[in-house]
Amino acid sequence: MFTWTFHERRLDWRKGKVNPFVSSIRAELRTKAMPLNIIHDKDGLPKIILTEPTGSSAEVLLYGGQVVSWKNERREELLYMSSKAFWKPPKAIRGGIPVCFPQFGNLGSLEQHGFARNRMWSLDNDPSPLPHANNQSSVDLVLKSTDEDLKTWPRGFELRLRISLSAGKLTLIPRVRNVDSKAFSFTFALRNYLSVSDISEVRVEGLETLDYLDNLMRKERFTEQADAITFDGEMDRVYLSTPTKIAIIDHEKKRTFELWKDGMPDSVVWNPWEKKAKALPDMGDEDYKSMLCVDSAAIETPILLKPFEEWKGRQELSTVSSSYCSGQLDPRKVLHGFC
Numbered sequence: 001m002f003t004w005t006f007h008e009r010r011l012d013w014r015k016g017k018v019n020p021f022v023s024s025i026r027a028e029l030r031t032k033a034m035p036l037n038i039i040h041d042k043d044g045l046p047k048i049i050l051t052e053p054t055g056s057s058a059e060v061l062l063y064g065g066q067v068v069s070w071k072n073e074r075r076e077e078l079l080y081m082s083s084k085a086f087w088k089p090p091k092a093i094r095g096g097i098p099v100c101f102p103q104f105g106n107l108g109s110l111e112q113h114g115f116a117r118n119r120m121w122s123l124d125n126d127p128s129p130l131p132h133a134n135n136q137s138s139v140d141l142v143l144k145s146t147d148e149d150l151k152t153w154p155r156g157f158e159l160r161l162r163i164s165l166s167a168g169k170l171t172l173i174p175r176v177r178n179v180d181s182k183a184f185s186f187t188f189a190l191r192n193y194l195s196v197s198d199i200s201e202v203r204v205e206g207l208e209t210l211d212y213l214d215n216l217m218r219k220e221r222f223t224e225q226a227d228a229i230t231f232d233g234e235m236d237r238v239y240l241s242t243p244t245k246i247a248i249i250d251h252e253k254k255r256t257f258e259l260w261k262d263g264m265p266d267s268v269v270w271n272p273w274e275k276k277a278k279a280l281p282d283m284g285d286e287d288y289k290s291m292l293c294v295d296s297a298a299i300e301t302p303i304l305l306k307p308f309e310e311w312k313g314r315q316e317l318s319t320v321s322s323s324y325c326s327g328q329l330d331p332r333k334v335l336h337g338f339c
């Protein structure tokens with residue numbers, strides 16, 4: 001049996017019965033003129049489609065509060081999604097932007113990357129103190145601790161995520177509120193599965209000279225010696241105290257992703273490469289060539305919240321289609337010939 005919460009209602013869904021979640025959303029849509037476009041994919045997962053006037057779009061699942069697609073105005077997909085992804089709860093979906101909370105990786109007693117990525121979130125009717133975002137290009141989601149989660153992680157929390165689409169940019173604002181009577185801490189990551197044309201031709205700039213914890217070397221600490229990060233094998237590193245801007249340069253596509261982040265000082269760089277990709281049941285054997293994870297994260301120093309405190313992060317992902325000026329972290333300037 002799979003249990004979830006929607007607008008404070010708890011519903012139980014047994015396989016084979018009419019999905020009460022679907023009827024719940026239909027009832028919502030009947031009572032309120034909701035501008036959001038909610039559809040159900042072939043697996044019955046409720047999905048919100050965000051659009052904006054230049055024609056770019058994003059798709060967001062209530063399951064995991066996960067962005068699963070971001071297309072530019074030419075309808076080109078910018079995020080990687082595995083062709084072998086499991087689209088069935090309680091599995092996590094390999095691709096898009098999963099939310100890792102309240103634990104990154106295996107840094108604790110919970111399941112890998114915490115439980116938020118495999119819980120059903122709800123539409124958030126009270127995003128305060130953020131203003132309401134009543135339009136087609138923004139959605140507010142919330143995940144609240146359930147009795148079941150309190151058994152394994154006994155901390156009352158509210159995890160919120162605002163996802164906003166604008167021309168050439170996707171913005172995510174995660175927030176965690178302590179609604180418990182005791183302080184708690186957590187680690188967190190927005191795992192950005194970026195779509196790249198050929199991983200061997202990709203450079204990541206902004207992480208040079210920084211310290212990192214190498215997950216492939218028992219989390220030992222090293223200092224980055226290279227001018228830029230390039231890829232010729234498996235990589236799984238937590239870069240520490242990273243700058244607010246990181247550039248992911250896809251030479252073959254002549255496209256640069258710019259990742260701008262705030263409140264999330266660390267950045268994970270992950271590519272499983274050939275052997276690990278083959279070992280992952282939900283990843284195509286060759287998929288490692290066309291994906292790269294560069295995450296916004298808070299890992300080395302867990303975020304500590306006292307009762308009633310709220311933590312807020314922010315990340316903006318944008319793309320520039322141009323050749324990128326190496327070593328120069330404002331790709332927008334490239335467009336205006338400032339190199």
Ligand SMILES: O=P(O)(O)OC[C@H]1O[C@H](O)[C@H](O)[C@@H](O)[C@@H]1O
Pocket residue numbers: 092105112113215236268270
């Ligand atoms: O397969 P997942 O649970 O999504 O995790 C994917 C990867 O995430 C992190 O970077 C971990 O350090 C890796 O060990 C793990 O393989």
